[in-house]
Amino acid sequence: MLPKYTHAIVARISNALQETGSFDVQLAKQQHEQYCALLREIGLDVIELPPDDELPEGVFVESSAVVCNGVALIGRSDNAKRRREADSMAIILKKELDIPVIEIDDPHAQLDGGDVLFTGREFFIGISAFTNEEGARAVAMAYPEYPVTPIRVNGSKRLKYYVTMAGPDVLCVSTSATCQEIVKRMEREASFTYQKLTLPEESAANMLYINGTIVHRSPSEIPDAYKTLKEKIDIPTRNINISEFSQYSSGLTSACLLLRRWKSIRSI
Numbered sequence: 001m002l003p004k005y006t007h008a009i010v011a012r013i014s015n016a017l018q019e020t021g022s023f024d025v026q027l028a029k030q031q032h033e034q035y036c037a038l039l040r041e042i043g044l045d046v047i048e049l050p051p052d053d054e055l056p057e058g059v060f061v062e063s064s065a066v067v068c069n070g071v072a073l074i075g076r077s078d079n080a081k082r083r084r085e086a087d088s089m090a091i092i093l094k095k096e097l098d099i100p101v102i103e104i105d106d107p108h109a110q111l112d113g114g115d116v117l118f119t120g121r122e123f124f125i126g127i128s129a130f131t132n133e134e135g136a137r138a139v140a141m142a143y144p145e146y147p148v149t150p151i152r153v154n155g156s157k158r159l160k161y162y163v164t165m166a167g168p169d170v171l172c173v174s175t176s177a178t179c180q181e182i183v184k185r186m187e188r189e190a191s192f193t194y195q196k197l198t199l200p201e202e203s204a205a206n207m208l209y210i211n212g213t214i215v216h217r218s219p220s221e222i223p224d225a226y227k228t229l230k231e232k233i234d235i236p237t238r239n240i241n242i243s244e245f246s247q248y249s250s251g252l253t254s255a256c257l258l259l260r261r262w263k264s265i266r267s268i
Contacts, residue, residue, distance in 0.1 A: 001120045001168055002118075002119070002120035002165060002167075002168055002209065003068070003120070003258075003260050004211050004260060005044060005210055005211060005258045005259060005260055006044065006045060006259070006260050006261050007044060007045045007046070007047060007258070007259050007260070007261050008039045008044045008045075008046050008047070008256040008257065008258050008259075009047045009049065009061055009089075009092070009256065009257040009259070010032075010035075010036055010039070010046060010047070010048055010049065010059075010061060010255060010256050010257075011048070011049040011050075011051065011052075011058045011059050011061050012029075012032065012048060012049065012050060012051040012059065013025065013028055013029045013032050013051060013059045013245060014051035014052055014053050014055065014056055014058060014059070015051070015053060016052075016053040016054070016055070016056035017056045017057070017059065017245075017248070018056075023244055023247055024244055027244045028244040028245035029245075031240075031241060031242050031243070031244055031245050032059065032242075032245050032255065034240060034241075035240055035242060035252075035255060035256075036048060038215065038238055038240050039210075039256065041238075042210050042211065042213050042215070042238070043211065044210065044258075049061075049092070052088075054081070054084075055081055055084060055085050055088075056081070057081065057082065057085070057248065058085050059245065059255055060114075060248070060249045060254045060255060061085075061089065061254075061255065061256060061257045062113045062114050062160075062250070062253055062254045062255070062256065062257060063075055063077070063082060063085070063086075063112045063113050063114055063130070063254070064082075064085050064086045064088075064089035064090075064113060064257065065086065065089050065090070065093065065113055065257060066111075066113050066116045066118075066139065066142075067093070067099065067257060067258070067259040068118055068143055068146075069143065069145070070099065070100070070260070071099070071100050071101075071102060071142065071143070072090070072093045072094075072099050072100065072101045072102065072259075073102045073104070073111070073138065073139060073142040073143075074086050074087075074089065074090045074093075074101060074102065074103045074104065075089075075111045075112055075113050076104045076109050076110055076111050076135065076138075077110060077112065077130070078110055089257070090103065097259075097261065099259070099261075102138075102142045104135070104138045106134045106137075106138065108132070108134050109132065109134035109135045109137070109138050110130060110131055110132045110134070110135045111131050111135030111136075111138055111139070112128070112130035112131050112135075112158055113257070114126075114130065114158035114159065114160050114161070114249075114250045114253065114254055115127075115128050115130055115131035115135075115153070115158045115159045115160070116131075116139060116159070116160075117159055117160055117163060117164065117165070118146075118165075119165060119169070119171075119192070119194065120165075120168060120169075121146070121147075121169075121191070121192045122146050122147040122148070122149065122190070122191050122192060123139055123140075123143065123146055123147070123148040123149065124149050124151050124159065124163075124186055124190075125139055125148060125149065125150050125151065125159070126151055126152075126153040126158055126159025126160075126182075127150050127151065127152050127153060128153040128155075128157075128158055128159065129156065130158055131158075131159075133150060136148060136150040147191040149186075149189045149190065149191075151182060151185050151186055151189065152182075152185060153182060154178060154181060154182075155178040155182075157250055158250050159182070160206060160250050160251075160253050160254075161202075161203075161205070161206050161250035161251060162174065162176075162178060162179040162182050162202070162205055162206075163179065163182060163183065163186070163205060164205060164206050164207050164208070164209070164253060165209045166197045166207060166209055166214060166233075167209055167214070167235065169192070169193075169194050169195060170194065170195045170196070170197055171183070171186075171194045171195070171196050171197070172196075172197045172199065172204075172205050172206075172207050173196055173197070173198050173199070173205050174198065174199050174200065174201060174202040174203075174204060174205040174225075175198060175199070175200055175202075176202040178202075179202060179205060183196070197232065197233075199222070199224075199225035199228055199229070200224040200225055200228065201221075201222045201224060201225045203217065203221065203222060203246075203251060204216065204217060204222040204225035204226075206250050206251030206252055206253055206254075207251075207252055207253075208252050208253060208256075208258075210258065212235060212236065213235070213236040213237065213238060214229075214233060214235060214236070214237045214238070215237075215238050215239070215240065215252060216229060216237060216238075216239050216252070217239060217240070217241070217242060217246075217251070217252065218239045218240060218241035218242075218243075219239065220241060220243075221241060221242075221243055226239070240252075242255075
């Protein structure tokens with residue numbers, strides 16, 4: 001079963017994010033504040049990390065780690081700034097949140113949390129520009145209790161841009177050719193059987209499923225998929241506009257690291 005989450009780690013947007021492209025950083029910050037507020041409304045304790053102007057992509061915390069069954073596997077990138085993000089996240093998880101941390105020893109491994117899809121029963125690892133076979137093996141070693149299947153991702157994005165969870169044993173996918181190729185590979189290799197929620201816009205496939213609630217993008221961003229969701233989904237849903245700060249990420253999943261905690265957390 002999919003885990004029940006208690007906390008979300010987020011990082012506020014740095015002005016340096018403008019280094020990666022031309023966009024409205026103030027609008028992006030407003031959208032991110034609304035995103036954090038929505039996570040709190042759903043019932044999560046949100047831990048907000050301060051912005052770091054030396055790490056322009058630091059807001060996209062999903063890349064930094066994978067957290068499952070109370071253990072964190074720290075991501076590994078060939079980008080020096082993203083490695084620093086992962087190092088900082090390792091310190092926060094270990095020293096502040098008392099979560100056991102596993103760091104990847106293989107110098108050839110690359111692992112981005114955006115390529116790691118946990119279904120509650122097994123892992124699918126996107127083999128992409130951000131994650132390689134050695135990274136997938138690191139997931140298998142960290143979580144031997146679950147099947148781990150590498151899946152080739154031909155697009156320019158991470159796996160979870162194309163496929164996320166829309167509920168227990170339900171994959172959210174899109175009609176795009178790239179996504180459909182990925183889904184066919186997943187279905188051939190999967191250890192379990194899943195239902196599919198298929199949406200027309202590719203960017204709509206990246207959603208959050210948090211403790212029985214689906215969080216998806218706003219109707220202005222995904223008008224056709226929004227209609228489909230209203231027709232087919234009978235569980236609570238929330239929507240939010242992330243048009244600006246999502247330009248350099250996979251979407252909704254990229255800006256938070258979800259986890260379940262039993263102990264009280266020290267103030268950060």
